Amino acid sequence: MAGTRSASLDDLRSVIRNCPVIDNHAHNLLLSSQLDAYPFESITTEAQAPALKDTFTSLSHIRAAKQLRELYGCGADEDWDHILEKRADWLEHRRDELHRKCLEGIQSILIDDGLGSAEDVHPYEWHSQYTVSPCKRIVRIETVAETLLEEILENTTEDDIASEEYMAGTWVVFTEAFESEILRALHNPEVVGFKSVICYRTGLNIEPDYEECVLKVGPSFGHYVARCVERQNYRISRKALNDFLVLQTLEIISVRAADNDSLSKPIQFHTGLGDADLKLVRSNPAEMQGLIEQYPLVPFVLLHSSYPYTREAGYLATVYMNVYLDLGEVFPMLSKDGQTSILRQALELSPYSKLLFSTDGHFFPETYWLATKQFREALEEVAVEYVEKNALTLPQAIELGKAILFTNSNILYDLDLSLTIPSSDVAPDQQSLTHNPKPNPSSSVNSTSSLDTFIQNYPSTRYVYLQWLDYMGTLRARILPIAEFTRIVQSGSGIGISRGNTGTLQNDTVTPAVNTTGQLYVEPDLFTLRKTHTKDPLPSASVMGFWRDEDGKAIKECPRGGLQLLLDELETEHNISLVIGFEIEVTFLRRADPSSPPTDRYKPLTANHAWGTLTPEQVYDALPLLAEITEALLDISIEVQQFHAESGPGQYEFVLPPLPGLEAIDTLIQARQVVHQIAHTHGLRATLHPMPLPGVGTAAHAHVSLNSVDRKAVSESKEMAFWVNGVLKHLEAICAFSLPEEVSYQRVIDDSWTGGTWVAWGTQNREVPLRRVQPGRWELRCIDGMANMYLALAAVIGAGLLGLRAGEGAELSAKDCPHNPSKLSDDQRKEYGIERRMPKSIEEALDALEKDEELKHMLAESLVEDYISMKRVEQKMLADMEEGERKTWLIERY
Incomplete structure (x- = not known):
């Protein structure tokens, strides 16, 4: 556990x-x-x-x-x-x-x-x-x-x-x-x-x-x-x-x-x-x-x-x-x-x-x-x-307790109150994002109770990785001895980092988003505290953090905290909660001699390979690794619902269980760490690169279900307002977060089950970027593993909220398309309201985001401005590299 x-x-x-x-x-x-x-x-x-x-x-x-x-x-x-x-x-x-x-x-x-x-x-x-x-x-x-x-x-x-x-x-x-x-x-x-x-x-x-x-x-x-x-x-x-x-x-x-x-x-x-x-x-x-x-x-x-x-x-x-x-x-x-x-x-x-x-x-x-x-x-x-x-x-x-004591009356009587539980050892949706991280003696005992229990359960824990995901999707961390981590929790504070660190690229390249003045504090969210897997080099645990300002207040520019604020608004204003199920598509690569030509620098773990197959090569070369990863995840209480071979050589998929919004992303990040680290112990590189080998497309599909907070079915009018008139309307701008690299757009093609090139939606249609799986449940197909998932899902929820604000009864901007849009004529596409193309490059997506004033406002304009600025510096840096160097640089980082 x-x-x-x-x-x-x-x-x-x-x-x-x-x-x-x-x-x-x-x-x-x-x-x-x-x-x-x-x-x-x-x-x-x-x-x-x-x-x-x-x-x-x-x-x-x-x-x-x-x-x-x-x-x-x-x-x-x-x-x-x-x-x-x-x-x-x-x-x-x-x-x-x-x-x-x-x-x-x-x-x-x-x-x-x-x-x-x-x-x-x-x-x-x-x-x-x-x-x-x-x-x-x-x-x-x-x-x-x-x-x-x-x-x-x-x-x-x-x-x-x-x-x-x-x-x-x-x-x-x-x-x-x-x-x-x-x-x-x-x-x-x-x-x-x-x-x-x-x-x-x-x-x-x-x-x-x-x-x-x-x-x-x-x-x-x-x-x-x-x-x-x-x-x-x-x-x-x-x-x-x-x-x-x-x-x-x-x-x-x-x-x-x-x-x-x-x-x-x-x-x-x-x-x-x-x-x-x-x-x-x-x-x-x-x-x-x-x-x-x-x-x-x-x-x-x-x-x-x-x-x-x-x-x-x-x-x-x-x-x-x-x-x-x-x-x-x-x-x-x-x-x-x-x-x-x-x-x-x-x-x-x-x-x-x-x-x-x-x-x-x-x-x-x-x-x-x-x-x-x-x-x-x-x-x-x-x-x-x-x-x-x-x-x-x-x-x-836990949800039952909150519901009976607070949430049900808050919703029924339309009180619009925020729930703040005076203890930092509960889930983000169980406490306010605005509590003060400075010392609070009256709550310190409560805030350490779950940490004390964790230490009792895992007495060998000597270090804690306090982690956060930056704008570029890079996982940053500070490693704290358990005594120091306990002190921070007891004091109700966090670790201080320069605000400038939020504006640097994956390799610490400085961008115009760097602010050399000021400090922010990373505050551990104890609900995410997990022991690390047995092959971690340290006897340790990992925990995700929120960004706080010097007064201990939430920072909307925090990818994780900003997402939680949007989830809270969705729940309090529209009585909707989200459950998200992620698929980890990953390609396992063997590294060749660094002096090899760029095209030969990586080889797939298994080559005799197809979707859903178990060839002898897969059984003996891949299956033990997959089983070891699954067992390691289970050991830290991350359930894998299934795993199987994907279509590309060396490509496999782990299906995670559906979880509430923030918890789903936290679990995804911690699960990916295990995948990467266990693979490394076998001399392999596990990559989320969207095109690591010719013809091998790798996505990170997210299944998002709309649930009513009071356990009633979400009306179809709300569902359509959220997805069609909200998400679909702002999809090009969302792509700036969900498909964040130039190489991401190599997958935006037709006739390949990758989501196609048209802005459209359809029930059980895999040639559109938004697939309606069943009433209330949708699959976001235009997303890959390079995305900062907090930002990508925040963009989706922000767009959905805009659709709900516009009104449930508004005429749908597009109809349910049962066909491959690329096979339709212009007039036929027009009948389904399909008139816009997906972005063809990251630059087009960034331009769309820059012009989307509504979505920028939902996400905090300063965040969007910094993100766009950083992405453009990053893209220039990558464009200056040789193709092989660029691919290696990205594979080794994602």
Whole structure:
């Protein structure tokens, strides 16, 4: 196992313990003057009045009391009265500190501020001082309606009630005012959703037919008004009227969603567990199935784990795209076994992309602290168990933790927040690119936990290669003794290099891109930490790095960091993640005498050779080498799905598994190192040169799949916008990165299965540069092994983002071509929108990139300008060489 990937469960535990949480459902804290108005022991039970006295013998209370002793710093044996005394001391002398401690780790709270009056609780925005990001509002529709009716009915008399005209007018005034308030909330960026407590009032068997509901509501409204006037109580508890409020809200927000061709703001429903005011048999969310079907554009959030109806809620979240299950309130209301049982029940059927974290925190800050603490404990236990039982892989379990704690709510409520996990031992997509690499004592322990585990697993490791890929695709490295590497990780810093080093060529030739002023820092990304293969000359590990500036901030010009920023934008703005599968095409060459003529300087390892063959020469000369490479890769946890002979002499292919964007490229680079180094131990040169021998073309095809972050299929309109109206539109400029050398264009030919010479796409068509393998999965064929893959894929994603920004419904610039474009007439090509040729040289590609202002902006213009400048100096240098010298120079470097 390799690096933090082998730190099996430590990475998972670190993510679950440290990932910031988005609390998707909670309530306001009490004003200090109201703290004594509610019994503190109610924090672990829905019991009230006489039933509350028995809570002290419940497992939930006993556990919470133990944890509160930890929170307040009490002795282990102190009883409840002592706990209350300690709490009172905190509230009197350290109230703000208690609030901060209890809300620590919460990124944002989505607050239903319909619980408690304005005279009793703090306003929702007050809570933002204790969260990383501002808190937002959830509008409780019953509170809106009751407030409006109290104002409208303020001067109503019994004579008014007897007047049909008055009642009809009052109904019109109320419905218009209610609609205005809901519309106002829809347009208010501080409001991210709605909430109904109809479960408490009349149950979840809501009439799903709007017209039928309207017919029933008249008499119900009259009875309600009469009661309000008589009792001065404006609580709405008439079924027809309660049903109407829900349906009217759904109608309003559904129409708005249809106008925008998107999902609306969500609406939350109390389901399941509640106090004695609730009729439990009416709280089963299964009652809502007809309603959910009626409003497919409205996301329904089933609150409070729907306990004890969690499985019913899980079913709804599984079969309906617009249903989500909140996992709140059972923390801290249930025992620990009950809580883990709830998580398992939710995961029995529900996709974890449909599960949301909440505290249901209310009145007392300790409710937030207990819920968050207990939820993390239960989630860790369940996730670790699933990994150990092989129900989930480690990356899947890590993704599950992030999704439930943060990502799902971030996407559902359109919060546009960035996830920053306070630990550098997690994957790049699990932490921000803008964290400060300078010493941070509060996070140093977390940041070294996976490194400590790695060292325990591989105690012989004495050195670490800290690596980065420069603009020219050259792998640069600093070699650090393990003690120094540990110091860097513990300090949260990186190694300093001159900014000028980013502007030099493969042989350190200076270019106009060199900036002799300034420093950047290469910060190790511990998620990429791997032991090296057994034949490495050092007992070592390798790790990839990010570039940071002197203030520790991300540098967009960093090929790796810039790619991650684009991946983040694709995920947050369009709910799309990428999975990439690479093929390593490589030619194994024997070096001849250096004095040999240039044409004879290299010979293929195997000459009796064809695609997919195993001749005796291949079996005995090549197969042991291929097997040794595959075993070496497996030993460092890089899986090879298959390997086989390619069509050229000495040419073979290793197929790597599909992986998330950045991880796929990191793995590709580390795998290539193994291929090159193992070959060298056999006196061979393994080269990625696109034309190492006459007629032997070598590519580096990338299979890119578009996946929805929330596990839903990416729509065909998004797919086509990304690939056809985005990537295809900018393909000539992309080639400057994907086909980065003059020799690369020797493969841009027709009738050779290399992608052809026309800018086109086609399903299962290998004579076009963009092959659609199947819906959502595409093969980029115009790419070879000389490319800096971070830059090449960044260009592809940047272009795809431009296509998405232009709009999903835009007319396609080209059609699916089922033919070899070179065999079509001009008119036939025009029918498929094929009118442009691929670049014929690197200079044409660089010219296209230089003119492509949109793509330059996506990639950072300074990066593109430096890259173009460097490539032109490089091309002049190569052009001045003799042909044989040039080929040798490139073969020995790629």
